Amino acid sequence: MTELNKLDATTAASGLAAGDFTAEQLMQDCLARVGLRDADVRAWAHIDSDYALQMARAADLLAPHQRGPLHGLPVGIKDIIDTADMPTEHGSPAFAGRRPTIDAQCVTLLRAAGAIIMGKTVTTELANTNPSKTRNPHNLEHTPGGSSSGSGAGVADFQVPLALGTQTGGSVIRPASFNGIYGLKPTLGLMPRAGVLLQSHTLDTVGVYGRSLQDLALITDCISSPDSSDPQSYLGMRTSLRDAYKKPLAIAPRLAFLKTLAWEETHQGAKAAIEDLADSLGEHCESATLASPYERILELHAAVFGAENAHYYGGHFISRPDTMSDKLRTRMAASFDLPARHYIDALNQREVIYGALESLLAGYDAILCLSATGPAPRGFDTTGSPAYNSPWTYLGVPCISLPRLTVESLPLGVQLVGTRGAEAQLMRVARWLDCRLAGA
């Protein structure tokens, strides 16, 4: 029999619906893979096999009309997202043993759609930059990226078909790139943040991982929902990504290839790979740039991140510095007294640069760029550079990473970027590009 854990979520959902196998069998194969690999990959902050199997068996008892779109599918949840039946420790000794009393809204929606929360995946310390224990499944000597380290590695290593991550700088798309999987960082506020550790209300974004584009569409449709408690919740229309996926573009898209401000620090092999890819698209892809003050975008993102991070983590920084790593303490100290006027400037410039991006995308269907500055770095001093991600997080725009490049035998993602709320359009462009690159 096939190893069921190797199926992507969409295929597994079909198999479950057809009665080819049970949720329990699917979970068993996923857990077997964890058993085989966990000592090396270390993707899980918490996993209880008996409990996961028990929930899978309960799902198998549901009548067909009780089964949601994610029926029986295991999902890994980044450990800064609250779960009432599992610890949520934020990757920090300050929260050791913390057990929330209620699920985060996105977890509630996953369970309502039939998903089985398989366990909590490793996050870097407080979803910041200090690396975690997780290893890259493609080469255990390399970082899996962060901060959604366990979600990226677990999905890539066939331990779980779907996972939630969060991105404040580059924490969803960079792990997708380093681990060779599909990732979606949606528009700010598309998915509810209630019950997710808050480090920057202007930037924090819940995102998803899968092993196919359709998987991203499937899980996104189930958790894309307004959050009345969150002033940053996206208020525009939410279009089904599954429907969008099913309607291929009638005309090939026009892509704007952006080297971005990260180009100087980009790995030579990665530069060659994305330039070859852009060339191969011929008339469908043109080099482009963004108008001023785009050149300040990394500094502006850093000001917003630093200021809000200092606000939300400042209490710990002052009262429990012993629970913080040197790396995080140093970062906190650097932005702790950032003047408010710089922060306000950074918030205001955001809409100016977004206006420039909207202007550019009036002439193109999406932006094409790398997902990271190169393949996953060797070693564990860093989770890699977010320079290809933080600008898009700052602007609050959707990004999809496709695992379609290989550099030095390691995966590297191709990133597509759209305007706020344009996930459905971006999904159709991503399908076109993904098919084209698969065929090449």
Place this chain on the structure above:
Amino acid sequence: MTELNKLDATTAASGLAAGDFTAEQLMQDCLARVGLRDADVRAWAHIDSDYALQMARAADLLAPHQRGPLHGLPVGIKDIIDTADMPTEHGSPAFAGRRPTIDAQCVTLLRAAGAIIMGKTVTTELANTNPSKTRNPHNLEHTPGGSSSGSGAGVADFQVPLALGTQTGGSVIRPASFNGIYGLKPTLGLMPRAGVLLQSHTLDTVGVYGRSLQDLALITDCISSPDSSDPQSYLGMRTSLRDAYKKPLAIAPRLAFLKTLAWEETHQGAKAAIEDLADSLGEHCESATLASPYERILELHAAVFGAENAHYYGGHFISRPDTMSDKLRTRMAASFDLPARHYIDALNQREVIYGALESLLAGYDAILCLSATGPAPRGFDTTGSPAYNSPWTYLGVPCISLPRLTVESLPLGVQLVGTRGAEAQLMRVARWLDCRLAGA
């Protein structure tokens, strides 16, 4: 013949409609009063009698169907609000001779409703706290308050029936109180701010002055409009205040009397006056308090004001310190390096305290409090304390000041405060209270 300048705007509008007098005659009487009093009161930053009369004559030529609700009524415009046909100098030598190329949106709406912009009224330096040249018409040795000094004094002195002001701390309601006129500081973003000097996007609010409640309703209805260029524009429903005024409350309201945090610094005579007033309302008025963290509200307002002020005025502070008064330079220096984390806290606490205010107002129709800490102070070192105003500006809620108290032979306002967007309800409560106090 009556002095037409003594008519309130509502009465003048009826007279114009009935053909009892012309817009030119009304303007002549207003200008005559200015001629008589301007050397003492000094309410105007710019006024051109010939031009004002020319516009009034042009208005008289309009056919009845071309006449708007403010047809022929002179309006004074605070000199931080742009006018394309008059200078707008922000009360600062740095902007001497500045002539905008386009009217502010609120001025456009006034002209569209038929108003005649009579001139620009004196503002304190950059609408901040450094006093202006204007004097209180009730006693020329006393301040008229600020920052909308000329608008308050000009309306009180029968030089103009209506005027626009702006409030970031207490700049609309305090001059209304000190000058003995009616003032409305509406919900944040009810009236468009495009073309108004920006010193704090979270606080700056356009407001209005008149010599009756109906006048406030009349002018507010004409300029209450969404502003798509302004993220702070109020997005809720805008109900006609004239319609609200015409429907007296069927049942007497319940008022929550708040001494507020300003009580300690309040003039003894003012304390006695408002306590007597509250007592006189009997069962219609109860003492109340606001829940924590309301006790921090003055400091939180100051953090938002200081941070945003430093952002918007910071350029001048650095490049043109010579154009700033010592007073303003000292204020700027004090908040220039305010940490962003304190500013973010102040923004976030705002919604918490607003929640407490909503809870309180679930049981009452409005809050009743003083409009200022006492009558206008003697001398010109200060424009008075905004401690009865800045909390409401911070919360973005509507306030109406009624000129119904007298302390030491000077006017003092009674303030009513409601929830965001509840101007119509507040207007009906204000009518009830105003009639009751007039009858007493």
